[in-house]
Amino acid sequence: MDSEFAPLTLRALRRVLRATEIGSRQLAAATGLTPSQLLVLREIAAREAATPSAIANALQFSQATITTIVDRLQELGFVHRQRSDRDKRQFILTVESAGQMALAGAPDPVQTTFTARFVRLPQWEQAMILAAVERLAMLMDAQHIDAAPLLDSGLIDRSEPA
């Protein structure tokens, strides 16, 4: 048997990736933001008291990169920079209302059509897809797995941490 599901899954996954990547670039063009700017904006919006280093860490960008992107978001009036009181080395980043509107008013087209189609699937299939994607996320997310082995028995091998 030794069925070869893995490469097929990877290939299909690449198609998904490509589609979303292209969509995010189109979205960027539509909003005037670049994909990276959008990514950073979303990441700031998603957390309380975001700091540049936290964003850099979450997105795996260097701090220098975050600085330039935040610079631009600030120029656009989407984000506010404010020194932290606790630690005056830090900046607290917050999303201004203009930024909120940009996020809300510019739905990702791929995401939109995806959702429109997805909700038409039978419930069981929706649930199945969700379960599968969450499983995928676990299988791929190396960061969190190092912190806490989420997977079931005997799944983790950890051959050479490099």
Added chain:
Amino acid sequence: MDSEFAPLTLRALRRVLRATEIGSRQLAAATGLTPSQLLVLREIAAREAATPSAIANALQFSQATITTIVDRLQELGFVHRQRSDRDKRQFILTVESAGQMALAGAPDPVQTTFTARFVRLPQWEQAMILAAVERLAMLMDAQHIDAAPLLDSGLIDRSEPA
């Protein structure tokens, strides 16, 4: 019920995307190639008689972008440019042996660990994930759907083509 599987799926999917994106950047650093160069190289390798415009179209890059990336791949000796006989405006791109080796010798770390973990899942789950991801690819790939409605009955809505 009106269960909200869609946003959860999107959120999980974003985690997957992030993980692969980060992995591809790490891979790039490891091989000396950039993510885009790798993408283009893979795309050339994947097809017979690749032309710049075909690659540009598949990856949704401009021709100008492909030109510069192929320039660099050529400098590295990974890709060969040759005028087409049929149509002398075109170039035929082929992957040189050095490029083949680069592709083969530099496995994506995310992909590798993913596969290592994936194959340990029970067969039924592997099959389930594969089915789900293929379904996802269908749901997201706007390009092909316009050409041929792949989905089952009543799935397509096509509300405003924008």
Added chain:
DNA sequence: AACCAATCCTTCGGCTACCGAAGCATCTGG
């Protein structure tokens, strides 16, 4: 045959992404 529009690719100019290294301010442990 001569032309015109379309097509393929490149070149050019310009902005952004992204990084490492260096620099400045601040914090923390001793």
Added chain:
DNA sequence: CCAGATGCTTCGGTAGCCGAAGGATTGGTT
């Protein structure tokens, strides 16, 4: 109060990415 660590920015550099313009080639028209 000082030394080292930390958070962020600035600087210099490579690459991505694009639209517009340009050179060559093609196919269809008259």
